[in-house]
Amino acid sequence: MKHLERYLIPIGTLIVGVILGGFFLTGEEVKIPNIPNFKSDPIDEINQLLDAIEEYSMYYEEKDPLIDGAMHGIVAALEDPYSSYLNEEELKEFYDHIYAQYAGAGIMIIQNGKYPVINTVYENTPASKSGLQRGDVIYEVEGQSVADLTTSEIAALIKGEKGAERSMRIYRGSLDNSIEIKLNVDIISQETVTTEVLTQDGHKYGYVSISMFSEGTYEEMKKDIEALNTNNNLNGYILDVRNNPGGMLTTVKKMIDYFIDTDEPILYRKKIDEEPVGEYANSIDSEISKEIVVLINENSASASEIFAATLEYYGDHELVGKTTYGKGTVQNTFFFTQDQEVAVKLTVETWLTPGKDWIQDVGVAPTVEIDPAALEEIGFIDFFEPLKYDTVHTEISEMQALLKKLDYSDTIRTDGYFDLETKNALQEFQEDYQIDVTGELNFETAYHLNIKLMELLESKEEDVQLNKAKLVLKCKIDEGEACEYSQD
Structure with missing residues (x-):
């Protein structure tokens, strides 16, 4: 065992024993000779601990998992839910999320009792080509039962390198109808923007749903809105960031700049013991002149909150729904090695709204509050x-x-x-x-x-928050500043 004598000196002796119910069942004492002038530091103590485990623990197998656990534990000790150590696998998943791209099957699953149910099968994906359908109950992946696994654990079983073969067994319709599905994993590019034209009383609205602010979301949104306007004389827009967890600050800045034109800061960034510094977004020389309503809810977080707060502050656009999540911090990613295989994500500063409000644990309040449909409280059976x-x-x-x-x-x-x-x-x-x-x-x-x-x-038709947004938009288009609408 390398350097064990040196590392164990600060505690004098290492007691090797078993703890049972709070009492010590003490075994052998390992005595280490003194080393003159030795001074302990935290790194020495960590090495000492690793060496002791390697030498004495009956559960020791290899060092890498111990290092990985220690790195996670160090960052977890900050007690910041937004800071995390990212090993190679976790870093890949992080970038898959940021770039809205991953190697998988192309399905969305929900947990329902012991087994997951397929809620969505995306078009032109391995899942759709294999014949998987909404409602299918997955009970095996690669011959392994998925009973009581989390959706993340099940997704990890399905994902893999492009071209990897995966087999699943599903129930469809009844327990008597068990089907084996085989597919080859492929690169799935997630759509982060979906659009359509909604009509109401002679008005046409461009409905734009933004699921997250990923690397390519701005270009995706711009292209989709241009397509919406090609054959439609739109009267206004409904921008939906409900259930949007956030994303990249660079992306949300572009998207704010697309809808409003201002030379003032769209937010402020503040480091500890420093004055807030304005962040500007005036690289795009355009502004949407039509009326806009933004849909928000309790799961709109981070970049979504920047988006909603800024459009309301500078554009006087109504926010319809429920108060947002309340995440007012910014994280940076720092790499440990030249090959950038591992990293740490740390909270480095806070962000403030254009009015210099910090929304941490408070959120952005809607200007028109309305609860979601009672339908959303009904659970799957x-x-x-x-x-x-x-x-x-x-x-x-x-x-x-x-x-x-x-x-x-x-x-x-x-x-x-x-x-x-x-x-x-x-x-x-x-x-x-x-x-x-x-x-x-x-x-x-x-x-x-x-x-x-x-x-x-x-x-x-069942979305009461969306239907309220349509009424608010119609009122603003028809009556302008004289528009008055109830909170009901």
Whole structure:
């Protein structure tokens, strides 16, 4: 064991023992001879610890995982949720996120009980070409059960190098229909901007949903908005940054600059014990002159909050929805090595709104507050909990709420007790979807109910915050400064 004698001197002796219930069961004492004039420092102590583990621990296998754990632990001791050590694999995932690109199958999954359910199959991806469908229940990947794994752990099993073959086993429709799916991993470029034209009372609105501010989001947005305007005389825009976790400061600056024209700072950056420094975005000589409404919610964070706060401050554009997350800090990434394989992400400064407000843990408040649809509180139904009349279960309450939303009963209870009215409503649903009319909540029934819930959650007609944004936009277009709208 290299240098063990030197490193153990500061503590005199190393006690090798076992701790049982708070008591020491002491084994052999290893005595180390004194070394004159030795001075301890933290690096020496870390090396001492590593050497001791290597020499004595019955669980020691190799040093790299210990180093990795130590590096993570050092940064975690800052107790900053936004600072982190990134090993080679984590750094790759970080850049996959920043550049909205990864090697995978092209699906979005949600956790539902023990197994994940496919919520979205993206077009022109290995998943769509293999025949995977919305609602499929994944229960194996590469022969390994995925029961009780997190969505991140399941994604890690599916991802890989471009061209790598992956096999999955899924249930579709019923437990009797088990299908093996094979596909080859490919590079998936995520769309961070989606657009469409919405109409209301003779007005046309450009709806622009921004899922994150990645490296290519500005160019993607610019191209999509130009396409929207090609054959449409748009009256205004609805910019949706709900559930947008943020992204790159350089990207959000360009996007703010696209919509407003100002020579004033769009935000301020402040280091500890220093005065705030203005950050400008005036490289793009353009401004959208039409009315704009920005949609925000409690999951709009960081760059999304910069975007919303600045458009409201300089453009007097309305913010519709709920108060944002409240992340008012900036992180930089520092590389350890020339090959840039590992790095540390550290919080280096705070950012302030154009009005010099710090929104950390406070968020950006909407100018028009409105709760999301009650629909979003309905959970997906676990496939593996067969339930019937005269039982009580949380899955039954989810089913009841969804059946009520689907107009199978206006008076159905939603407390989780499976009564006769619930059974009748469920039988009617089963009949409509050509399921065996059992009046029981089984796998096949839960499968079809969950697909209906996915469709409802995507429906813009059911999106009360979006519908409110359309009303606010119409009011501002029709009445200008005289516009008054209720918070209801």
